[in-house]
Amino acid sequence: MKVTDGSSPKPGQYPAMASGHCPNCGDRFKRLGQHWTTSATCSHPPFSKAQTEIILGTMLGDGSIHDPPSARNVRFQVTSINRRFLQWMADELGIHSNEVSLHRVADTIEAQNQKSAPERLASGDYNIRDQYVLTTTRHPELNGFRDWYGDQKRFPDNLKLSPTVLGLWYACDGSLRWGTKGHQRPQAWIAATNEADRESYLGQLFESTPCDPTINDGRIMFTSDDTERLFEYIDAAPPGFEYKFETVSRERYFERKEAFYRRNTTTNATDGSSTTGGDRRS
Numbered sequence: 001m002k003v004t005d006g007s008s009p010k011p012g013q014y015p016a017m018a019s020g021h022c023p024n025c026g027d028r029f030k031r032l033g034q035h036w037t038t039s040a041t042c043s044h045p046p047f048s049k050a051q052t053e054i055i056l057g058t059m060l061g062d063g064s065i066h067d068p069p070s071a072r073n074v075r076f077q078v079t080s081i082n083r084r085f086l087q088w089m090a091d092e093l094g095i096h097s098n099e100v101s102l103h104r105v106a107d108t109i110e111a112q113n114q115k116s117a118p119e120r121l122a123s124g125d126y127n128i129r130d131q132y133v134l135t136t137t138r139h140p141e142l143n144g145f146r147d148w149y150g151d152q153k154r155f156p157d158n159l160k161l162s163p164t165v166l167g168l169w170y171a172c173d174g175s176l177r178w179g180t181k182g183h184q185r186p187q188a189w190i191a192a193t194n195e196a197d198r199e200s201y202l203g204q205l206f207e208s209t210p211c212d213p214t215i216n217d218g219r220i221m222f223t224s225d226d227t228e229r230l231f232e233y234i235d236a237a238p239p240g241f242e243y244k245f246e247t248v249s250r251e252r253y254f255e256r257k258e259a260f261y262r263r264n265t266t267t268n269a270t271d272g273s274s275t276t277g278g279d280r281r282s
Contacts, residue, residue: 020095032095033137037072044073044139050164051093055142057165058089060155061172065145066135073138074145079103081129084264085171085240089134096136103133106267129265153194161205167234171241176227178250185224186247188231193218209233240264 021028022035024042036044047055055063055076067074080086083100090097106128113128136142148154161169169190176186195202196218203215210229214221222230227247237245243256 023095033075033139037138044137044141045095047096047139047141051096052141053162053164054089054092054168055136057168058172059145059148060159060165060169063172064153065142065149067146067149071138073140074142075136075138076142076145077133077135079131079133081127081131081265082240082260083132083266085238086132086134088239093136096139098135098137100132100134102269103131105130105269127261129261129267130269155195155201155205157201159205161209163234166209166230167236168238170230170234171238171244174244176244176247176253178253184250186227186250186253187224188222188227190220191218192220 020032022032022042023045025039033044036042058078059065059076062080063076063078065074066077078086078089086100090100109131110128148156159165170188173192174188174190177189178184178186190213192202199215202220203213206213206220210233211222211226213226214223231245231247234245240260243253243260246253246256
């Protein structure tokens with residue numbers, strides 16, 4: 001696991017920067033990203049193919065870029081209630097990753113939503129959990145993601161859905177739908193509301209996969225048989241999202257989902273590590 005300096009930041013503070021030894025010169029730096037940006041002799045280490053696919057798949061879902069006008073390079077960032085998933089990403093991204101940090105606690109989110117989305121709270125079906133954030137160092141290889149953004153986030157025309165990329169997209173923006181009586185097998189859905197006006201484009205993305213989903217208004221819907229093919233193609237669930245791949249039974253799915261909230265989320269943690277999620281709101 002990477003080395004980080006300092007204690008965990010308070011909610012909302014800038015994440016602890018990646019520190020350690022530069023693989024080019026061997027010297028130790030408190031801020032490796034800053035060293036690579038300003039050094040005349042050491043450049044940013046390239047992302048591996050696996051790391052690139054992890055970032056790409058997450059960018060299709062919950063990921064975004066931080067790109068202020070003053071920045072030469074962008075950084076990748078993702079917020080989630082799923083600490084285990086973010087820590088897995090941090091470990092996989094290695095020297096490129098900053099520390100997973102507590103971003104917003106549940107009480108802060110609830111207070112903000114009382115003003116901006118009171119109907120969601122009133123519905124009684126809204127789970128409020130602490131949000132965590134993972135960021136990378138700024139890197140020139142990430143600058144291509146600037147092309148994804150205009151009036152809204154748009155996926156590139158040359159996008160390829162490898163098993164890793166598709167698995168992370170589903171983990172972020174997908175869900176399992178369980179039918180009622182007479183329909184006991186689940187169906188997977190993926191939300192792509194930002195591409196709702198490009199149904200043919202979304203369909204073409206899956207031509208290189210064994211799946212043939214139905215596309216309607218930004219919803220990518222798989223039959224039960226296609227859901228089995230989807231999960232076989234993805235092969236392995238991203239850590240922290242195993243419950244989204246549970247197809248044995250409806251009961252087993254909800255058991256694993258409840259276990260996810262207990263084990264991988266927190267409510268009003270002070271340092272991002274001590275307060276477990278407890279019972280999930282229903």
